[in-house]
Amino acid sequence: MVRILRPFARAVTYTRWLHLLVAIVWSSLWLFIEEALWTQLAAAALLGLAGLVPVTRVVEGFQARLLLTGHRQDGGDSGEIVTTPSVTWADRGRTAVWLEARLVFGWVVAHLSVQLPLLAIDLATTAFGTKPAGDGFVPVEGPHWWHALLAPLPLLLLAVVVVGAGRLITALAKRLLGPSHSERMEALEIRTEQLLERTRIARELHDSIGHALTVAVVQAGAARAAGDAEFTDRALVAIEETGRAALEDLERVLGILRESEKPVSSRPTLVNADRLLESARASGAKVDAEVTGPVDTVPGPVSREGYRILQEALTNVLRHADAAPAHIRVQVTGDTLVLAIRNPLPEPIPGPGPGSGRGSGLRGIRERAALLGGRARTGPDEGDWQVHVELPLS
Structure with a gap:
């Protein structure tokens, strides 16, 4: 009843x-x-x-x-x-x-x-x-x-x-x-992009903050055990530098989270790649960029992911290549978008260097390319470090 x-x-x-x-x-x-x-x-x-x-x-x-x-x-x-x-x-x-x-x-x-x-x-x-x-x-x-x-x-x-x-x-x-069907597909695309972005953010936070906390704990424990004032000073400097780098990463990730409140269509695309290049140059890197083809005609999802891939590659250059000169090529030919980033391999540094962490930026680049039906190659090539990505435009 x-x-x-x-x-x-x-x-x-x-x-x-x-x-x-x-x-x-x-x-x-x-x-x-x-x-x-x-x-x-x-x-x-x-x-x-x-x-x-x-x-x-x-x-x-x-x-x-x-x-x-x-x-x-x-x-x-x-x-x-x-x-x-x-x-x-x-x-x-x-x-x-x-x-x-x-x-x-x-x-x-x-x-x-x-x-x-x-x-x-x-x-x-x-x-x-x-x-x-x-x-x-x-x-x-x-x-x-x-x-x-x-x-x-x-x-x-x-x-x-x-x-x-x-x-x-x-x-x-x-x-x-x-x-309609097209509107459902657009909503699904937005939802998928948000989930991918959140997964990448979680991975970056885990790597960056986890690495910083690990270094701080190990250095603090070693300084206390050593009982040496000079060693303690070096440990405090290492903790300070690692903490500052982690804070910078955290600020960058929080910026992405704030950006997620905006519509996907308002997020940066390859048309806005100049801001990445200027930011890298302002950080002391020598960046040589070559852009060919109608970049403004690249479809929205491909252009947005291309921007993120370029951003991640430039970030890796700044982090691991010690401001080495980098050459960037963005090419739109036929039905393919090509992103190529090359920089000289840095000299090996004894002990744990900046690239010894478990960063997942390269894996994220490969995942982004695979989701769009493209492919990505990363690694040493003729004395340089290369990131070569090909994305279909259709």
Whole structure:
């Protein structure tokens, strides 16, 4: 019993009812012109044409979210109803079908919402020997005492109509006002990119902060055990430098996290590669860049990942190559984007050097290339360290 009555304790049941009743306002206005079939057909035709206007989906989407799902913003079921203008003719067609379906459902529910209570009143009045009003769509003859037993049935039927129609129109809204295939693919792309970015951030934080803490703990323990003032000074210097480097990495990662709040389309692409080059040069590195081909025509996902790959390669140069000169080549030819970064191999440093950590930047480059269907080669090549990435543009 509680399960049956539960829908009537939810506000969304009544807002869905209101949503269906509001649908007939447009066609009801045409009744002031003339109570004829042609006026209703004209109203329905104009309503269908309005669905072909791109902004109509925005209005209908917001209204459906608010009244059918009870959500003002994205989240829950509301994410299945979009609030963006129609882009393709298929989206416009679905919006037009939605408007017509909502009109039909609205008329049926509005008619039953009036007639079923009138039927209940006629049954109740005839049960007590009073003449019925005769305005109902079902004629009631009386008086009959047993009509009192039937009087609640139209109201129960109305309750079923309100709940059932509300659920049906909500399911129809998700179908006709929901995202198209291209919009779903775009949302999936954004979600995938966010997950990849978070995975890379977690990996970098683990490597950078973990390495810094390990060095600090080992150096502090060794200084305490040695009991030598000079050794202690060297250990403190090492801890300070390692901590400063970790803080720089942390600030960079936090910058990426703040950036994730922006739409993917606003993130940097290869068109913004100059900022990377200037930043590297300001850090003391000698960077020689060669850019050929129409970089601005590279598709968004490829261009964004290409920017990240270039950023990671330059970061590795600054970290491990001791400001060695680097040559960068960005080339767009046919259906392929080529990123090539070369720098002289640094001289080996006795003991644990800056490249001895378990950094996963190169692995991240290879993973990014593989996800886009490309390939990446990293490693020594003729006395240089090279990062060579090829990404398909299609």
